[in-house]
Amino acid sequence: MHHHSPIERVLRGIALLIVVLFFMFPIFWILLMSLQTNETILRSPPSIVFEPTLSNYAAIIAGRLDSNVASMGIDFMSNLMNSVILSVGSVALALVLGVPAAYAFARHKFRGSEDIAFTLLSFRFAPPLLVLLPLTLYFQQIGLADTYFGLIWVYQLICLPLILWIVRGYFEDISPDVEHAYRIAGHSWFSTFRRISLPLAAPGIAAAALLAFIFAWNNFIFALVLASADKQPVTVGALAFVTASGIQYGQIAAAVVLSITPTLALALYAQRYLVEGLSLGAVKG
Template sequence: MILKSLRGVALLLVVLFFMFPIFWIVVMSLQTNAEILSLPPKLIFPPTLMNYTALITGHLKTSVGTLNIAFMHNLWNSFLLSALSVIVALVLGVPAAYAFARYKFRLGEDMAFTLLSLKFAPPLLVLLPLSLEFQRVGLDNTYIGLIWIYQLITLPLILWIVRGYFEDASPDIEYAYRVDGHSWLKGFLKIAIPLARPGIAAAVVLSIIPTLAIALYAQRWLVEGLSLGAVKG
C-alpha cells in the first residue's frame, strides 16, 4: 500500500520534471517580452494574448516599434508544401510499393534499397550541389523544386512502410477477388489499398511530422500506424 503510493508520488515527480519545459513555454506565451526577461521569473502576472495576436496578424507591436513577422505565411507554405509533396509521394510510392511487394523483377531489391539509402544521406551533402544546379535550371525558390527535393524524404518512407503492409496481406485475397470477376485495377483499388490503409496513414503522418504537427487529427491511425511502423521500419 505504502509502496504503491510512493510509486505514485515518484511517477508524479517524473511527469512534473519532464512536463515543466512545456508548461514554461505555455506560461511565456502569455507574458510580455519584459515579463519573460525579468529576473527572478514571475509566476503571477496579468496574462496577455498579445503574442498570439501578433502571430496571426503578422505585426508585433513593441515599445520600440512594429515588427513584421511572416508566421502565417510560412505556416501556410509549410502546410502546402508538405501536403503536395506527400500527395506526389503517395501517387508514385504506393504503386511502387505494391510492385516491390508483389512482383520479382530484375534489380528490384537494388532499386528499393537505393531509394531507402537516400534517407541515410546527410542533407548537407546534397545541399550545395543541388542549390547550385537548381539555380542553373531555374528551380530555386519554387514550390516544384521543393516538392521534388521533399521526395527524397517522403518517397522512401512511404515506399518502405507501405510495402510491408502489402507483403503482409495474403495475395490469395487479391486472387480470390479476380477469380470473382473483377479486373486487376479494381482489385488494387478495392482490396490491396484498403488493406494497406493503416500503413499508408502511418507513412503519411511520418512524412508530414517533420514539417507539421497536425498529427492529432489522425490520432487513431497514428498510434496504430506508428507502433506498427516502428516494428516494420
C-alpha cells in the same frame, strides 16, 4: 482488466502523471511563454504566476513585431501557409508515387528490386547540405529554385523513402491470397489494389503519411537554402524573431504554438489509425 488494489492504482496514476509531465513540460512551458511579455519571461527567478496576454498572438497574426526600440513587419502567417503548402504537397506527391511503388516492391520481386528500394532509402543517409549546394545551382539553371514545386520535389528526399518503406511493410503483411481470392472472382489487379489492398493497408499508409508530414513540416535546411522569403516555411521564418533589438521570446513561443498546432492535431486525430495499424498484424496470413 487485471485487478489491482487501490494503492496500486493511485501509484500507477502518479507514475503516469510524472511521465506525462516530463514529456509535455516543454510544450507546456512554451504555451505559458506565449502568453507573457518579453519582460515577464526574462525576469529572474522565473515564475508561473503572471498576467496572461494575447499580445504575442496579436502581433504575429497582424504581422507587426513591436519591440521596445522599433516596429517591424513580419510575415509569419504566410510562412505558416507555406509550411502547409509544402508539407501537404510533398506528402501528397510522396503518397501518389510511393504507395504504388511500395505495392510493387512488396508484391513483385523483379530484377534489382531490392537495389532500387535500398537506393531510395539511402537518400536518407547523405548529409542534406552535401546535395543541396549543387542542387541549388541546377535549380537556378532550370528555373526551379524558389518555386513550390521545386521545394516539394526536394522534400521527396524526406517523404518518399519514409512512405515507401513503411507502407511496403504493411503490404507485405497482407496475405497475397486475400488479393488472389478477389482477383479470381473476376476482378482486375487494379480494382483489387484499390478495393482490397489499399483499404487493408490504410492504417499503415495513414501512419506513414503522418510521419512524413511531421518530418516535412520540421524541415529547415532545404527551405533555408532553396527558398526565398516568400516561400519560406515556419522553421525558417522563425529566424525573423532574432532582431537587432533582441530575441522576441514571447513571439517566438506564440509562433511555435501556432506552428506545432497542425501537427499535434493531426497526430491526435491519427492516433486511432496508428492503433489499428498495430492490430493489422492480427489478420491471419
